[in-house]
Structure formats: structure tokens, C-alpha cells
Amino acid sequence: MAPMKIGLILEGTYPYVTGGVSNWVHTLLTNLPEFEFEIYHLKAVTEPQTIKYKIPENVTAVHELNIFGDFESDSSQKANLESLERIVSQLSIERDIRSIVSFAIDFIRENAGKNVRKMLKTKGFWNILLKIYEEFFSERGLTEFYWMIMNLFLPVVNVLQFVPNRCDLFHVPSTGYASLVGMNGKFVHDVPLVITEHGIYHKEREREIILSTWVPDAYKPMWIELFRIISMIAYRVSDALTTLYRKNQIYQLELGADPEKMFIIPNGINVEEYDLPPEKHEGFVVGFVGRVARIKDLKTAIRAISIVKEVVGEKLTFLIIGPVDAEDYLAECKRLVRVLRLEDTVEFLGPQNVKEYYPKFDLLLLSSVSEGQPLVILEAMAAGVPIVATDVGACRDIIYDKDGQCGIVVPPKDHLSMSKAIIKLYEDKELRDTFSKNAKKVVQKYRVETMIEKYRNLYLSLTSKKTVSTV
Structure with missing residues (x-):
């Protein structure tokens, strides 16, 4: 009997971009070897891209669609107006x-x-x-x-013309353009469609559009409304709608999602892989793990570190680990480091094996203005590292768990509150130790085995036409 085939429709992520959703996709692929996956990657560039992951053997093909290109359907049938x-x-x-x-x-x-x-x-x-x-x-x-x-409509037109090959089920971790390809697969092949939202897509696009300079103000409401409508369509058409935490479901319900189709499946990590003993080191080390990108708001973190240094002095080190999203933003961050005279404190290390660094951290700092459920927080918790994070995505739910607090949550873009939280943990080692113990306990709720089993059950339930309540 042939294995079940899942059509995975992705937009600007795996296998060409690391971190976040891409790591989640790779985890799904490598931990469900009994399924075959066919990947469709929607991109906004014409240039060839470099694959950043070793593609698992159960991926049968990786297709690309340039959503802003001159894509012409092979069909002779003209659309109905x-x-x-x-x-x-x-x-x-x-x-x-x-x-x-x-x-x-x-x-x-x-x-x-x-x-x-x-x-x-x-x-x-x-x-x-x-x-x-x-x-x-x-x-x-x-x-x-x-x-x-x-x-506005070119990428929509392009994806509406594209029908993926027949699969037993289509899974789209987005309600953007990729969800329209998933709908095509569902309607043409009469198979189930799963939508997963890590962050709320239309909210993220709304923020980008409001801040943009290339869309005139008169047209911004039209662009914002398009992405809201696509999300509403995806919610209504999907056979199952999964997300990472309860707050996301509130946004989904506001746009008419059906509670009967909604499920929370948190991210998971290999806890044992990150359960690393701390290394003795000099001074106080604050770590940042993530892309050097505007959405991670590294500049607010650097401003906070500048204040912390006034208390900690030369013993303070701030290690920034992760790939660069945009060279211009990296240049801005380095310029800020020079202006604040932090050259001896801040180190840009680029991509590294984070398992070698978590044991060196006294604290993990997350300064993002938007997140879903950050894997870096879970990884640090497994290593027993206390957290200071902005109040975005699922950070509050994870850090202020009912079974034990693992760190301190602060408002986004507030470097004063961030610096106070870091200083508090620097000055109170007993509190750090408490957060460390709590973190190792709480992270057991976010095991990768649990996440994988829930998606396995979801796939099987939908394709066998049985109830999905087993999830």
C-alpha cells in the first residue's frame, strides 16, 4: 500500500530560509517518515535560491512558483467573471x-x-x-x-491558476497566497485542507502595510482588507485549523472560524537534545538567538544592554547568534553599538550551533515585536536558561506557566522595562536558579513527540473521514 502523500504549500520559508516556520516544517518532515511529502514553495523572486536544509528522503519533490512572475496557466479555460x-x-x-x-x-x-x-x-x-x-x-x-x-492582484491571479499535483491532503502553514494554492488542491482533487497559523498572517501583513512607504495611504485599507478576506476564506474552506496557542484562536474566531474545526497544537522540541549542563564562565552573559531582522527588534535589545552595562560594568557580555535577514538592518545595529560605545560588550557571532552557547548563557533575551511560539525560548528552557522576553505571541503563556514562572515578560519596544528585568535577574541569583528549575519542568509540556503525534492523528483522521477529536 502506497504511503499517504501530504502536499505542503509554503510561502517564503522552507527549504530556502532558516528558523521559525522553516524549522517547524523540517521537524514535521523528519519525524513523520511514514508519510510522503510534496513541497510547493511560493517565492517573490526570480533568482535561484540556495537550499538551507538537507531534504529528507520522504520528500518526493520540491516545486517553485514565482507569484510575481509571468505565470500563464496551461488551461484553455478562461475564468468566469x-x-x-x-x-x-x-x-x-x-x-x-x-x-x-x-x-x-x-x-x-x-x-x-x-x-x-x-x-x-x-x-x-x-x-x-x-x-x-x-x-x-x-x-x-x-x-x-x-x-x-x-x-495587488498579480500574485492572487498567479496562484489561482496553479493547481498542485494530487495528494491525499494539503497542509498550508499560512493564510496568505499559499492558502489559495491549497484551496485549489482541495477543490480540484476533492481532498482535505489543513491550515496552520503560527502568527496571525493578516495581522502581520496589516502591520507591514501600515508602516510601508510604497503603498499610498489611500490604498492601504484596500491591501489590508485583501489579506483579511483571504484569511476569512481560508478559515471557512479548511477542514481543520490549527494554531499554537489560545490567543491566536481569539483572532481566528473574530473572522468567523468554525470552533468545531479549531485545534491548538503547540510547537515542540527534542527536550533531551537541549538539556545541557551549564558551563562555568566569567562575568554575566546575555544571549540573543534569532535572525538579525527588524521584526526581532534587536535595536531595542541593544539599548537595554547599554543601560544594563551601567550596573554590571565590564563583566557584561551580549552575544547575538543568528543569520542576517537584511544587511542594512545589521549595519544599523552595528552603528548603534558604536554610538553607545558597546563594542567591547556586544558580539555579532552569525549562525552558530546554539547547543554550544545555551550552557554559557545566564539569560536569554527575546526582543521581538511579533512572534508565534518561539522555539528559541523552549530550547533555552530545556537548558535551564531564564528568559526575558517581550509580550508577543505565546511568550507570556510559556514564561508565566501555572506550574512555575520561567522568566520575566516586558512590553515590546520598551528598552527601559527590558533593562530593569535583566538587572533584576543579574542581581538575584536565587531568582535565576528558581526560574531555571521551573523552565526545565515546564518545557516538558512542549515535547516534539507530542506535537508530531497530534499532527499524525490529524492527518489520519481527516483522510479516513473519522472524527478529528482524537487530536
Whole structure:
């Protein structure tokens, strides 16, 4: 009997980007050898990318789709405009998002795999554009409006034309463009679709769009609404919707997710792999493990370290371990280090084997402005390292566990509160020891074996048409 095949639809992650969701994907692949996986990777670049992981043997293929390219469907069937016309009419008259979602689902179901690009060249589509322009954007230039619409919908059009090969089930760790490919697979092949959210995708995109300079303010609500609608569609179409912690489910419920299809499956790690004895060392070592990226807000961490140094003095070391997301942000961080005269305190180590460094840390610092359920916190806890983390994602739930506090949670972008928390732990070794013991106990709830077993049960339950309550 052939093994079950899972179609894994990814967007800008595995196997070309390390950390976060990519590590989660690799863990899933390597711990479910009885399943075959076919990977579809959506990317926004045309250049060849370097694979950063050793692809497991149970991955039968890795496909790529450039969502901003000139992708043309092989289908001779032209997309049907009727559902799109109903969406625009609803938008213009009632502006009822939930009914728009229903029409959008009809459009995706009717047009999955058809040549949607041909539709863009029809008079009917042009009339729809003019109606939107006259209703909402008549004070803007028509040329600007046209190209803004094209930029908005090009990746949507491309993914709607793409149908993945037949699999027994499709799994998408996102509600973005990748979820539309997953829906195509579900509708065309009549198989289940699992959506997993680590962070809340539409919230993350909303933050990016608000801060962006390339989208004029007049068009930002339109972009934000698109990602909200895609999330609502994904929630409604999916056969199971998993996330990492309860707070995420609140956001999902607000957009109409069905509680009967919702499950919490926390991330997990190999606890024994990180259960490392501490190493004796001089001074006080604060560690940062993660990408050097704006979302990790390393600059707030550096500002906090500057204040901590006034108390700890030359005994303080701040080790930054992880790949660089953007060279310009790395340059900004290094410039800040120079301005604050921290060259003898802060070390940028780049990617390292973190297992060699957790035993050296007196404390792990996480300064992110957005997270799901950070694996680095779990890894540090397994090594008995106390945590100072921003109040994002599941950090509060993990660190302030009912079975024992493992560190201190502070507001995001607040370097003063962050520095006070670090100083408190520096000055109170007994508290650090307590947090260390609690961390080793609490992390047992986040074992990789538990996570894998829940996904195994979910896959089997959905494909056998049995109840999913075993999860």
C-alpha cells in the first residue's frame, strides 16, 4: 500500500530560509517518515535560491512558483467573471465582508486552475475596474489606480491558476497566497485542507502595510482588507485549523472560524537534545538567538544592554547568534553599538550551533515585536536558561506557566522595562536558579513527540473521514 502523500504549500520559508516556520516544517518532515511529502514553495523572486536544509528522503519533490512572475496557466479555460462581478456589487452597495467571502469562495471553486490572466484582458474586467475606481478612488489618478490594482492582484491571479499535483491532503502553514494554492488542491482533487497559523498572517501583513512607504495611504485599507478576506476564506474552506496557542484562536474566531474545526497544537522540541549542563564562565552573559531582522527588534535589545552595562560594568557580555535577514538592518545595529560605545560588550557571532552557547548563557533575551511560539525560548528552557522576553505571541503563556514562572515578560519596544528585568535577574541569583528549575519542568509540556503525534492523528483522521477529536 502506497504511503499517504501530504502536499505542503509554503510561502517564503522552507527549504530556502532558516528558523521559525522553516524549522517547524523540517521537524514535521523528519519525524513523520511514514508519510510522503510534496513541497510547493511560493517565492517573490526570480533568482535561484540556495537550499538551507538537507531534504529528507520522504520528500518526493520540491516545486517553485514565482507569484510575481509571468505565470500563464496551461488551461484553455478562461475564468468566469460572474462571481467577481457579484463581489464588486456587494462591495459597492452593502460593503458586507462576510457575503464577499462567500462569493470569493465561489470564484475560487469555479476558477481553480483556469486561465485567470486572460480574464484581466477582457472588457468585462475593465468595466469592473472602472466601477471600483469611480466608487472609491475617483480623486486619484486612473493610471496610478490601475497599476496599484495590478500589483495587488498579480500574485492572487498567479496562484489561482496553479493547481498542485494530487495528494491525499494539503497542509498550508499560512493564510496568505499559499492558502489559495491549497484551496485549489482541495477543490480540484476533492481532498482535505489543513491550515496552520503560527502568527496571525493578516495581522502581520496589516502591520507591514501600515508602516510601508510604497503603498499610498489611500490604498492601504484596500491591501489590508485583501489579506483579511483571504484569511476569512481560508478559515471557512479548511477542514481543520490549527494554531499554537489560545490567543491566536481569539483572532481566528473574530473572522468567523468554525470552533468545531479549531485545534491548538503547540510547537515542540527534542527536550533531551537541549538539556545541557551549564558551563562555568566569567562575568554575566546575555544571549540573543534569532535572525538579525527588524521584526526581532534587536535595536531595542541593544539599548537595554547599554543601560544594563551601567550596573554590571565590564563583566557584561551580549552575544547575538543568528543569520542576517537584511544587511542594512545589521549595519544599523552595528552603528548603534558604536554610538553607545558597546563594542567591547556586544558580539555579532552569525549562525552558530546554539547547543554550544545555551550552557554559557545566564539569560536569554527575546526582543521581538511579533512572534508565534518561539522555539528559541523552549530550547533555552530545556537548558535551564531564564528568559526575558517581550509580550508577543505565546511568550507570556510559556514564561508565566501555572506550574512555575520561567522568566520575566516586558512590553515590546520598551528598552527601559527590558533593562530593569535583566538587572533584576543579574542581581538575584536565587531568582535565576528558581526560574531555571521551573523552565526545565515546564518545557516538558512542549515535547516534539507530542506535537508530531497530534499532527499524525490529524492527518489520519481527516483522510479516513473519522472524527478529528482524537487530536
